[in-house]
Amino acid sequence: MPAIASTAQSPSTDMAVRHDWKRSEIDALFALPFNDLIFQAAALHRAHFDPNAVQVSTLLSIKTGACPEDCKYCSQSGHYNTELEKEKLLEVSRVVEEAKAARQNGASRFCMGAAWRSPRDKDMPYVLDMIRQVKDLGMETCMTLGMLNEGQAGALAEAGLDYYNHNLDTSPEYYGQVITTRTYNDRLSTLANVRDAGMKVCCGGIVGMGEERNDRVGLLQQLANLPHHPESVPINMLVKIEGTPLADVDDLDPFEFVRTVAVARILMPQSYVRLSAGRQEMNDEAQALCFMAGANSIFYGERLLTTDNPEANHDQRLFKRLGIHPLDPRHEASDEAHEEAIQAQVSEQQAEEAGLFYNALDSKRAAKHVLDKDTGRPTATEH
């Protein structure tokens, strides 16, 4: 049996971060008995993070549909008839209003996505303005706008963009079955440009697209062997969109999804692993397993880009049931303040424990469970 598989008694929490993962090692992790895999992932999660803290981002589609790319999973591709309502680039003021609402509901990061192959020059001033104004609200900023050249990456970084999301989506081998209008290497170049410009990288993929386990292994190997691990690794479960070529693909076993999260956690122990698209179609128990397996960030708010996400109220309740608290990464480094914020959040949850099964329909109460943007502590709860 390979050494990596014999961890049932004492999982390795070796802090070394590797960039030389072999396929056979990743295969062996996937092949572990489920409990052993989760044990190992959870141990590493605990060694690097507060296991009960989850980072919370809210997404907004700033330009919707009519995309020239042919990604076979996507509601926004102009190649398929998905009956999506298209929308031009939103006004900056509208984006700022949405960011304020997200902040009000407790999101610490605002992610703006555009259905572009890459941004055009004439779009850039608006996009840069969005970054500046959302940052002025005290939020972290993230964008996903398609491919970027060096100059574009530099301009976004200069405007203060914290994260850029650009996914590898799947293994190099399966990639051609999913997208033909841009190459795997195009994606790697964009990631290099983002990194060189000094931004944090958010990069992951989608599972449940009809790929084999071998492709999930290949995707994670690519991510884990990048020169720097992405700070954020979104693992999306395909949201099946009517009208796209992947609309009728077979469902992935939810345990295989949890395994993918666990292996991502083990390969990239210092990264945030994001339980991303597909939560609406997942039950609470599967999500809890993902958190146990090391997922420590989510998209929060009722919409992803064009599809539904669990209602904020539902997520608030799930967090309470699991004793999870939202993390504000801006306070991560500031030790004492952060510790206090966490303690305050935990105490508040404990105080509310008596009302654990509070009326789920009381969405106002739930929606006001908010962290102060400066202190990271819960603000007064309004009713």
Ligand code: SAM
């Ligand atoms: N157009 C830009 C691009 O593709 O780089 C940014 C937006 S795109 C919607 C961002 C990512 O969302 C995709 O790379 C893909 O990983 C994910 N995504 C899109 N549609 C999805 C779906 N139906 N299910 C799961 N993930 C999806």
Ligand code: DTB
């Ligand atoms: C990511 O990996 N997942 C998010 C974000 N990055 C931009 C997008 C998910 C999109 C799900 C389908 C939709 O809502 O259109």
Ligand code: SF4
């Ligand atoms: Fe366009 Fe992005 Fe959708 Fe691909 S994933 S079709 S690039 S919006």
